[in-house]
Amino acid sequence: MESGSAIAAATYVQKGGVGKTTSAAHIAVAASQEHELNVLLVDLAGTQNDLATHFGIAGEVTDLDAPISAVFGDQWDFIRENIPDVVDRMVFETGEGPDLIPADQGLSGADNNLANVPKEERYDIFEAFLRDELADRYDFVLLDLPGKEDNIAINGLYAVENVITPLRPGAFERTQLDNLDEDLDTLADAYPITPRLALVLPTMVDRRTKLAEEFIEEINDSYPDVVGPSIPSTANISTLQDAGKTLFGVDDDELYASGREAREAYREATTEFISRIQ
């Protein structure tokens, strides 16, 4: 649960299009604004820099002079030793509270290179970075991980114990819902990690549909202890994402009712999550 003094968690699910990155952004902002935590988001989810886009800073991070992928390389210790401000140079302000370490184009190559690192040294690289460089600076470090079982994702899961899994109605069959825990158990059997499902978040929920109603019932049956409030489907999220903001980045009168409900749900989910793991 903790690395040094920081709470460490990751958004992770082996499924795309379920609101993983959106949930990471909103939970991070809620933790910062509502709980006054010093929050860092780390985008390890690929090379698309979706989190930077979410905060309207994609233009600032296209040509990074201190990429996070360096951490996974065998020269990191030398880099760290000789560039005292290298971590500071990785970090960007989102403008909504949390800081962000964006993804970079080198992550896919770094993932590939990790395959050549001996297994016993392969998975604890990011954990060391989190512990040595981030834990003293932040109260809450939230990783957005790739939606697959690659070496970067396993590094992230090694570094945290708490996993936040967003699920969208229609994207999962009942059996897959039941298998979420098993997926984490399977990973824990295969790798030296101990991830714990700490928050299951139903996203993009349109309560007017029978599908959503059934989905919420099923998810509550499957995960009664960790299911969070449903995040309603709202056009505000994608519109604001294009504008580089979260729901927390605008005033009430700029949101539809669904947008205000979604923001409140993220707020509640974050409070539940933090109280659960502290």
Next chain:
Amino acid sequence: MSDDDQQKAEELLQQSGQQRRHETEPSAPERERDLKEAIKEALADIESGDRHSNVTFRDDRYAALFAALGETGHLTGLSEQALDRLDQDDADGDLGARATAIKLLVKIGLEEVDAELIETFERAAREHVQESSDFSL
């Protein structure tokens, strides 16, 4: 910490961000050509007429099934269910057409089996459009 070391460290730092999957030392299964680039090349080939734009498979039973679905008016409903499942508003085609229904069902299948693949596919398609329009400017 000498100036030389600092300069060397800066070079290594910059190189980290420039490493690409296809340029890093791969493990055996990962020597395949980058999928996204392959999709973009295939899209360009299709646009220039160098590659067919149809996807086919031969199967008597499925051929019979889809013929029957079309003849009994079930294809539109099937396409609508598929759209719901994909959370899409439209299908870029006639919902009652066999090709539209199969295309949607293939997408559902790919999402189920490998959601990353769909993301890569959509990213490749977006980049292809972007690069094509950049090129034409």
